[in-house]
Structures are given as structure tokens and as C-alpha cells.
Amino acid sequence: MKSTYYLLPVVDLWKVRETSEYRVVYDTRGRQSEHAKHWRDGEILDERAYFRTITEPATLSIDNISERDEGDYRCRIDYLKSPTKNSLVRLTVIVPPQKPTIFDDNGKEVPSIAGPYVEDGEMKLTCMVSGGRPEPSVRWWRNGTLIDSTDRTTSYKNVRTNELLVRNLQREDQHAVYTCQASNNNISQPVSASVTIEIYFKPISVEILSSNQPFSADRSYEIPCQSVGSRPPAQISWWMDGKQLSNHSQQNSADGNVSTSTLTLMPTRSDNDKSLTCRAENTHVHGGVEEATLRLNVFFIPTLELQLGKSLNPDDIEEGDDVYFGCEIKANPQAYKVLWKHNGQVIQHNQKAGVIVSNRDLALQNVGRNQAGNYTCVASNVEGDGISNTVNLKIMFKPICRSDQKRIYGVARHEQAQVLCEVESFPPPESFKWSFNNTAETIDVPQIRFKSTSVLSMSTLQYTPVTEMDYGTVMCWANNLAGRQIEPCVFHIIAAGKPDPPFNCTLANQSTESLQIECIEGFNGGQQQSFMVEVFDQQNDILQANITGSNIPIFTVNGLGAGKILKILVYAVNSKGRSEPVLLEGFTLKIAEKQTGSPTEFTPMLSVLIGIMTACLFVTVIIVGALRMKGRRQPPHQPSVMPLKQKPPISLPLHSESEELKDDKNPDVIPANKDSDYQLTSATQTPGERTYSVHSDDLHTLQGTPIPTIEPVVFQNGIPRDQKIISPIVGNEVTYAELCLGRPLTESAARKDDTTIYAQIDHNRRPPPPPVGVYHHREVVTVRTPLMGCQQESCV
Known part of the structure; x- marks a missing residue:
């Protein structure tokens, strides 16, 4: 540090400094003060020391004072006429310390930022200060506040240190400024060094x-x-x-x-x-x-696992066994609904039928073969519907005949027939047995005559009739692990012939240019049949339309022209020929004529005529109504009948599958005999056929008059040709019958009276017994079954 110090003498005279080393003399003797001589002894002060005589008092100035300038200064004044005076002045030189240096706990100098330190850790800083006279004191300050700390000397000369230790650092210590300050006087500013600390914190x-x-x-x-x-x-x-x-x-x-x-x-x-x-x-x-x-908390669609009961062997379940399923459900949230399905259809709880349904279990008691199939369980929650795996329930049952297979084979002599027998069973059949039955005998067919395929559950019999006795019934049995087929599959081998004509043909949707024909197909003659229709103009007998090759007797004929009267012929065709035609009469509608001319004006005369006609019409209606009321009265002894509006429209099944076998050359006939009972029965022994009897004594018309003589009714496939019989059945008995007589083809042949006769049948009433010795004639009408050996079309 460069400074200038002034030595003031006690008296206002010239000043001289003299030491053992050097001496400074300022001589003014015999001269004016401005010509005084300044000289020095030695080079230590150099040019740094000089007198100031301009000021009062005069001073000795020393520039850039250093530590070695410290000492005693003597001022001696020599006078010409007076004794010399001396005075001593003690010069003390203060040396400030050097700037402090801060070190971390690793001994590394910290320039400005200390750390980083960790939360809850400690910080250790050391401040080192060298030099300074007198020895400085070293202190730590934090953000302007003195920290209680102690400095100490070191083994090094003129070096002092102060160690700062801060424990348990907290978040408030982040970016705190710590200052190390060294000071040894009150004159000069203390020297200092500052650092800012950095702290790492864990997440709060x-x-x-x-x-x-x-x-x-x-x-x-x-x-x-x-x-x-x-x-x-x-x-x-x-x-x-x-x-x-x-x-x-x-x-x-x-x-x-x-x-x-x-x-x-x-x-x-x-x-x-x-x-x-x-x-x-x-x-x-x-x-x-x-x-x-x-x-x-993850919501998901239910996952289900369906299993058959653990104690059950899935390959050894027979009809009559009890079966149960378990459905394991994993769902979040819990399922609010669980359904069970069999082949896609929902299973309903029915304990009486042996079906017990719960959320997680299904029990089937006394199972049947119709309960075999695929089972699944479905569970529902707010996320959707979950479907389980499919468990196929296999129920072993004895073979049964397939219901949709061909039952009647029309075969000519020396023609080979392939009779196909198909059965349903589980497991598949192991073997088949065939038997042939005619009127004379029953013969087991040798195995070489048929070929069986167990995988497809079928057997094929190759059969060739040679004589008339070779026509009859063949039966097929199958065997599997569950046992032998109980009811055989019955097939009829008949002589192939032409098909029967269709019946119950009606016209519908008649328009100006088209109409629709609908019929019921008849017996096919043992061969596959098709249908055809021919439409003629009745006036000129010109063919208007011809449709062939239809597999069903339903036709739509277009392009006929308006206002025509038509003759329609419907045939059935097979490989043996064409059936007799079914004749229908029809017409197409006329095109509406345009009305032209001015509107009719009502004159007084016209009004009178309209009034007279209205009165006559009213009187006629009253007379007709009275006559009808009188005709509806019944004798007291006659049973009550069902009103026309209440007759139930239920068809009476008068024929079975075997009754379809008929030869159109000899149709069944119901003789016109009022005294006999009409009975329809079958000569075959095929199970499931029904026999119904109608007693003529119990038939009465609604008008209370006796039943007129009924013409012979021709039956076609068990249903009277061109007639309808509609009767409800209660307890396998006929309680109501409707006989509808055939409608003539032309209007001239139409009867004036109603062709429909309604009758109430009383089953408890029987005709009186015949007199002793008198034979009561009873006609029994059957439908012909050619395979059973009856040579007559009907047996009386």
C-alpha cells in the first residue's frame, strides 16, 4: 500500500530524520528558503521522502510506505545562536492481510459456489488468510450475520485459518452466502471472500x-x-x-x-x-x-370356463343318466345375469322336466337324446357379455330312423332299386340287418345283398323285384354300442306307375293379365315327380300358356290378356308318365271402361221410381228373413248343432303315411248308404295310424231336414277328391264334421241348395241293434297298401 505520512516537529523549525542507517539533511544556512539545499544519505528512501516547506508547519512526506519504514524518527534542529533541539517520533506501519481463500472439506479451493451438498447433510468450509501486521482476525458471516466461529494459527508463518462446520442442512440453507472476513485494524477496510452453497433435496x-x-x-x-x-x-x-x-x-x-x-x-x-x-x-x-x-380396479367382460361334472365320463353318458355342468366365472364387477344355452337356445328352468338352472350350475335329470349337443354359459356385467367355451354333450342312444328319408320306392320288374336306410345314433351303428315282408312270408335279407357304412350311419340295399310276390315291405335295423334299434325303418317296394293328379287346386291373385294356381301334390307313383300346367282360352281352345318342370304344384301364369275365360289343366309327371289332368276354370279381369258424358240430373219422376224400388227391396228383405228364421228351427228330438260362425277350422287327419299308397285305377270309394257307418281304416300294421268312424245316424243338417243322398265320394291319398272334411278332434274322437260336396265345373250344373252340410257328431249315440237273424251291413273303407299283399283296393 502506498501512503504519505507527515512528521510534525515540536517547534516550527526544519526537520531532519536521522537513523543509524541513513540521514536526510535539509540545509538552509546563508540562503533564502527558496534556495535551500536538500540532500540525503543512503538510497533506501529513494525518491519517496521529501520536505514540505510551503505548509505550516513544514512536514516530511514519505510516499509508498512499506513495512520496513516502521521505526523511530528524530528531528534535530540546529540554530546559529541557540542550542540544538532534538525530538523523537515513533512510526508504526500496519500491514493488511491478504485476501482470504476458501477451501472445501476435500481441500479444493472454492471459487464462488460451494457444494452441492445434500439435504440433512453437513457442510465444512475452511478460510485461510496469510500476511498482515498485526495478525488479523478471521471471521465467518452468513447473509450479513456474524457466525460464532474461532480462528486459529497454523504451522505456517503469518497464516491464519478459520473452519466453518454446518450440520443438518435444510431447504432454507439453499443459496445461502457465506463470507470469510479478515481484519487487523480499524483504519482500512477488512478483506473478505464469499461463496454461495448449493444443496440437493429429495422429493417432498x-x-x-x-x-x-x-x-x-x-x-x-x-x-x-x-x-x-x-x-x-x-x-x-x-x-x-x-x-x-x-x-x-x-x-x-x-x-x-x-x-x-x-x-x-x-x-x-x-x-x-x-x-x-x-x-x-x-x-x-x-x-x-x-x-x-x-x-x-379393472372392469372386464366376464371370462367363463364351462366343464362337465368331474365325476362324469363324457364318452359314457346314456339316455336316462343325470348330467350336470359347472360354469366358473371371473368377472369385475360381478355378473348380474347368467344364462345357459343349448345349441344357441336359452335354457329355461323347469324342475318338473328335470332341468335345474342356477348361476353357476346346470343339472339335467334323466337326459334324452334331444338334449345332446353344444352347451355354453353366458354371463353379463356392465362391460358386456362373456361367453364360455363350448362343451359338446354326447348321449348314447339306440339307432332311430331318420324322419326325412324316402319311404316308398316305385320299381318296375327286373329293375334294380337302391333302398337307402339312414339312422341317427350315437355312437354310430356297428351293423345293419334287413328283412323283407310280403303277404306270404318274412325273409331275412343276406348280408351280401346290402352294403352298410357305419361312419355315415346308413345302409344301402340293392333290390330287384321279379314277380308280383317280390313287392312288399322291407325293414332295416341298426345296432350300436347302446343296443339294437327298437322300431325298424320301414320301406315299401311298390310297382312303379304314373303319379296321382294334384288336388285341392285353387286360383288366387287374378288380375287383368295373370293369375296364380296353388295345388296339393298327390301320390308320386313311387317316382320323383314334377308338375305342369296348360292354360287354354275357353272360347277358341287356343293354348295361352304352358309351364312345366315345377317341383311344387304352385304356378304363376302371366301374359294372358284381359277379360278372358280360361280352361286350366294341371298334371303331375314322373318317369312313368303323366297323371290325369285336374280341370279348373278361371278368368282374367276386364279393363275398367272410361265413363263419358254429362252427370245425371235427378228429376222428380226419377226420385219417385227410386223410392218405389227402395220400398220393394225392404219388403223383400223382411220376407226372406222370416223364411230363414222359420227354416232354422229344429225338431225337439234333434241334438243341438254348432253355429256356422263357431265351427272350429281344424282339419281332420284321415290318412297316414301308408295311406298315400293308392292305385289311381281303383280309387277308394265310400258307398252311399245311410244305414251304414262310414269307417276309414288301414290294412297296414304301421304304428301311429288312426281310425275314425262317422255314424250316419248322427248326422243332421242345420235346416232340420234329413241328409240327402250322398253321391259316392272318391278318395285321393286319404282325402276325398274335390271335397273337404273339416273336423276338430277331442280325445282322439271326431266331435264336429263338415262335408263339402264337389263344386261342378260349369254354372249350369250347380245345385241351388248349399253344397256344405254341417253336422254335430254324438259319440255316445249308436244305431239300434239289428233284428235277430238280420245281418247289419257295414262298409269298411281302407286305403290300399300294395306292399301288404292285399289284392283288393278295399276290403269289405
Whole structure:
């Protein structure tokens, strides 16, 4: 430090400094003061020392004073006429210390920032100061506040240190400024050095910012997690049951105090009830880990596993056994509805029928073959419907005949027929047996005559009739593991012939240019049949339309022209020829004529005529009504009848499958005999046929008059040709019958009276017994079955 010091003498005279080393003399003898001589002895002061005579008092100035300039200064004044005077002045030179240096606990100099330190840790700083006279004192200050600390000397000369130790660093210590100050006087400013400390903090809190709403399986969600208070910003990671997840991103706030991570999660049903953890970690701080955990509540569609009862052998279930299923359901939330399905149809609880349904179990008591098939269970919750696996229930049952197979084979002599026998069974049949039956005998068919295929559950018999006795009935039995077929499959071998004509033909949808024909097909003659129709103009007998090759007797004929009267012929055709035609009469509608001319004006005369006609019409209606009321009265002895509006429209099944076998050359006939009972029966022994009897004594018309003589009724396939019989059946008995006589083809042949006769049948009433010795004639009409050997079309 460069300074100038002034030595003031006691008296106002010239000053001289003299030491043992050098001496400075300022001589003014015999001269004026401006010509005084300044000289020095030695080079120590050099040019730094000089006198000032201008000022009062005069001073000795020393520039750039140093430590070695310290000492005693003597001022001697010599007078010409007076004694010499001397005075001593003590010069003390203060040397300030050098700028402090701060070191960390590793001995590394800290320039301006100390650390980083960790939260709850300690900080140790050492301030070192060298030089200074007198020895300086070293102190620590924090943000302008003196810290109680003690300095000490070191083994090094003129070096002093002060060690600062701060324990349990907290967040308020972040960026605190610590200053080391050295001072040895009150004149000059103390020297100092400052550092700012940096501290790393662990996260204060971690939170998953998600509501408590449940998640749906297999849907994507974004779940945020926020960490606060970490310095530097925490690294956020996601974990699920110890497995780290990777599909997330992180953002930090500008000051680094808040960190937010967003996880993209698509939970599955297996993630339900798992723990999702958000972990915020500051790796610079020991123990700087904070976690937040979320228990996943994942909603998912129910998953079901259907199993057959553990005690059941799925390959050994027979008819009559008890079967039960178990449905294991995993669902969140719990299923509110459980359904059981058999072949896609919902199973209803019916304990009387042996079907017991619960949410998780299904019991089938005394199972039948119709209960075999695929079983599933369906459970529903708010997420949707879950379907179980399919369990196929196999029920062993004896073979039975397929219902939709061909039963009648029309074969010519020396023609080979392929009779196909198909059965339903489980397991598939192991063997088949065939038998032939005619009127003379029953013969077992040798195995070489037929070929069986157990995989397809069928057997084929190759049969060739040679004589008339070779026509009859063949029967087929199958055997499987469950046993032998109880009821055989029955096939009829008949002589092939032409088909019967269709019946019950009606016209519908008649328009100006088209009409529709609908019939019921008749017996096909043992061969596959088709149908054809021919439409003629009745006036000129010109063919208008011809439709062939239809598999069903339903035709739509177009392009006929308006206002025509038509003759329609319907045929059935097979390989043996064409049937007799069914003749129908029809017409097409006329085109409406345009009305032209002026409107009719009502004159007084016209009004009178209209009034007279109205009165006559009214009187006629009254007379007709009275006559009808009189005709409806019944004799007291006649049973009551069902009114026309209340007759039930139920058809009476008068024929069975075997009754379709008829030779159109000899149709069945019901003789016109009022005294006999009409009975329809079958000569075959095929199970399931029904026989109905109608007693003519019990038939009465609604008008109370006796039944007129009925013409012979021709039966075709068990139904009277061109007639209808409609009767309800109660307890397998006929309680009501409707006989509809055939309508003539032309209007001239039409009867004036009603062709429909209604009768009430009393089953409890029987005709009186015939007199002794008198034979009561009773005609029995049967439908011909050619295979059973009856040579007559009807047996009386």
C-alpha cells in the first residue's frame, strides 16, 4: 500500500530524520528558503521522502510506505545562536492481510459456489488468510450475520485459518452466502471472500393424479404423476408388480421444483387388483426416493370356463343318466345375469322336466337324446357379455330312423332299386340287418345283398323285384354300442306307375293379365315327380300358356290378356308318365271402361221410381228373413248343432303315411248308404295310424231336414277328391264334421241348395241293434297298401 505520512516537529523549525542507517539533511544556512539545499544519505528512501516547506508547519512526506519504514524518527534542529533541539517520533506501519481463500472439506479451493451438498447433510468450509501486521482476525458471516466461529494459527508463518462446520442442512440453507472476513485494524477496510452453497433435496411428495374411477380392460388411459420439491428434478419411473413400465413421458417446471410424468396404460383383465407405482428418485441424494401407489380396479367382460361334472365320463353318458355342468366365472364387477344355452337356445328352468338352472350350475335329470349337443354359459356385467367355451354333450342312444328319408320306392320288374336306410345314433351303428315282408312270408335279407357304412350311419340295399310276390315291405335295423334299434325303418317296394293328379287346386291373385294356381301334390307313383300346367282360352281352345318342370304344384301364369275365360289343366309327371289332368276354370279381369258424358240430373219422376224400388227391396228383405228364421228351427228330438260362425277350422287327419299308397285305377270309394257307418281304416300294421268312424245316424243338417243322398265320394291319398272334411278332434274322437260336396265345373250344373252340410257328431249315440237273424251291413273303407299283399283296393 502506498501512503504519505507527515512528521510534525515540536517547534516550527526544519526537520531532519536521522537513523543509524541513513540521514536526510535539509540545509538552509546563508540562503533564502527558496534556495535551500536538500540532500540525503543512503538510497533506501529513494525518491519517496521529501520536505514540505510551503505548509505550516513544514512536514516530511514519505510516499509508498512499506513495512520496513516502521521505526523511530528524530528531528534535530540546529540554530546559529541557540542550542540544538532534538525530538523523537515513533512510526508504526500496519500491514493488511491478504485476501482470504476458501477451501472445501476435500481441500479444493472454492471459487464462488460451494457444494452441492445434500439435504440433512453437513457442510465444512475452511478460510485461510496469510500476511498482515498485526495478525488479523478471521471471521465467518452468513447473509450479513456474524457466525460464532474461532480462528486459529497454523504451522505456517503469518497464516491464519478459520473452519466453518454446518450440520443438518435444510431447504432454507439453499443459496445461502457465506463470507470469510479478515481484519487487523480499524483504519482500512477488512478483506473478505464469499461463496454461495448449493444443496440437493429429495422429493417432498409424489402423487398419482387419477380419480378413483375404475378402468375398463383393453382401453387406453393416460395417468399423470407429479413430484414436488426435488433438486435437481427427480427422475420418475412407473412400476407394476415389480416390473418397470416404459411407455411414459416427463416434463419439468421452469424452476425444476415440479416434475410431471404421464403414463399411457392399456390395462388388461389380468391387471385387476395389481399395484401401479409411481416412483420419483433423486439419485444425488441418499434415500431420495418417494413413491405413490394406486390399486388398479379393472372392469372386464366376464371370462367363463364351462366343464362337465368331474365325476362324469363324457364318452359314457346314456339316455336316462343325470348330467350336470359347472360354469366358473371371473368377472369385475360381478355378473348380474347368467344364462345357459343349448345349441344357441336359452335354457329355461323347469324342475318338473328335470332341468335345474342356477348361476353357476346346470343339472339335467334323466337326459334324452334331444338334449345332446353344444352347451355354453353366458354371463353379463356392465362391460358386456362373456361367453364360455363350448362343451359338446354326447348321449348314447339306440339307432332311430331318420324322419326325412324316402319311404316308398316305385320299381318296375327286373329293375334294380337302391333302398337307402339312414339312422341317427350315437355312437354310430356297428351293423345293419334287413328283412323283407310280403303277404306270404318274412325273409331275412343276406348280408351280401346290402352294403352298410357305419361312419355315415346308413345302409344301402340293392333290390330287384321279379314277380308280383317280390313287392312288399322291407325293414332295416341298426345296432350300436347302446343296443339294437327298437322300431325298424320301414320301406315299401311298390310297382312303379304314373303319379296321382294334384288336388285341392285353387286360383288366387287374378288380375287383368295373370293369375296364380296353388295345388296339393298327390301320390308320386313311387317316382320323383314334377308338375305342369296348360292354360287354354275357353272360347277358341287356343293354348295361352304352358309351364312345366315345377317341383311344387304352385304356378304363376302371366301374359294372358284381359277379360278372358280360361280352361286350366294341371298334371303331375314322373318317369312313368303323366297323371290325369285336374280341370279348373278361371278368368282374367276386364279393363275398367272410361265413363263419358254429362252427370245425371235427378228429376222428380226419377226420385219417385227410386223410392218405389227402395220400398220393394225392404219388403223383400223382411220376407226372406222370416223364411230363414222359420227354416232354422229344429225338431225337439234333434241334438243341438254348432253355429256356422263357431265351427272350429281344424282339419281332420284321415290318412297316414301308408295311406298315400293308392292305385289311381281303383280309387277308394265310400258307398252311399245311410244305414251304414262310414269307417276309414288301414290294412297296414304301421304304428301311429288312426281310425275314425262317422255314424250316419248322427248326422243332421242345420235346416232340420234329413241328409240327402250322398253321391259316392272318391278318395285321393286319404282325402276325398274335390271335397273337404273339416273336423276338430277331442280325445282322439271326431266331435264336429263338415262335408263339402264337389263344386261342378260349369254354372249350369250347380245345385241351388248349399253344397256344405254341417253336422254335430254324438259319440255316445249308436244305431239300434239289428233284428235277430238280420245281418247289419257295414262298409269298411281302407286305403290300399300294395306292399301288404292285399289284392283288393278295399276290403269289405
